[in-house]
Amino acid sequence: MTIAELNPAERHRHIAGTFTDRVRHVKNWDAATPVPDWTARDVVRHLVEWLPGFLASGSDVQPQRGPDVDDDPAASWSAHCGWVQALLNDPGSAQRMLENPHIGSLPLDRAIDQFYTTDVFMHTWDLARATGQDDRLDADYCAQVVDGMEPYEDVIRSSGQYGPRVPTPPGSDAQTRLLGFIGRDPFWTPAS
Secondary structure: OOHHHHHHOOOOHHHHHHHHHHHHOOOOOOEOOOOOOHHHHHHHHHHHHHHHHHOOOOOOOOOOOOOOOOOOOOHHHHHHHHHHHHHHHOOHHHEEEEEEEEOOOEEEHHHHHHHHHHHHHHHHHHHHHHHOOOOOOOOOHHHHHHHHHHHHHHHHHHHHOOOOOOOOOOOOOHHHHHHHOOOOOOOOOOOO
């Protein structure tokens, strides 16, 4: 079964599990990342902080906060990841709705899957690349994500959430195309 064939709870479990593995092996939380002005700690901070506000502003979800990212990024991620997984494991999450002026009305599990789990997937590369870990992403899912985003490039760019597209060589694989699309230099390496 491919990542794309999983339901939202299973997909989050798989993608967040890979991210969790990278979190566990970070040796330097102050390492620079491919995201300008972000450290490895900031990648975790971004994922831990934006989803609760997104959900609270358009649903009845009550955010749960774990340890502070500055004090313990790994513990903060673990608590947050467990909270998200519990939301997705709840059979009622498919009946709960998220209302948002930009995306309309979506079932809660689908909103988390479409916006947050995909973000975790992409940021796995940032954290892995910054900290010298395995940065390979699932090729089929990369292709699905980039192919799904490309028709909405103008809307995506105007959101301010993505940098300018980075050109990639003709015939690039799906991961390289996805990274370039979201504004990453696919060939970025940490300064020595």
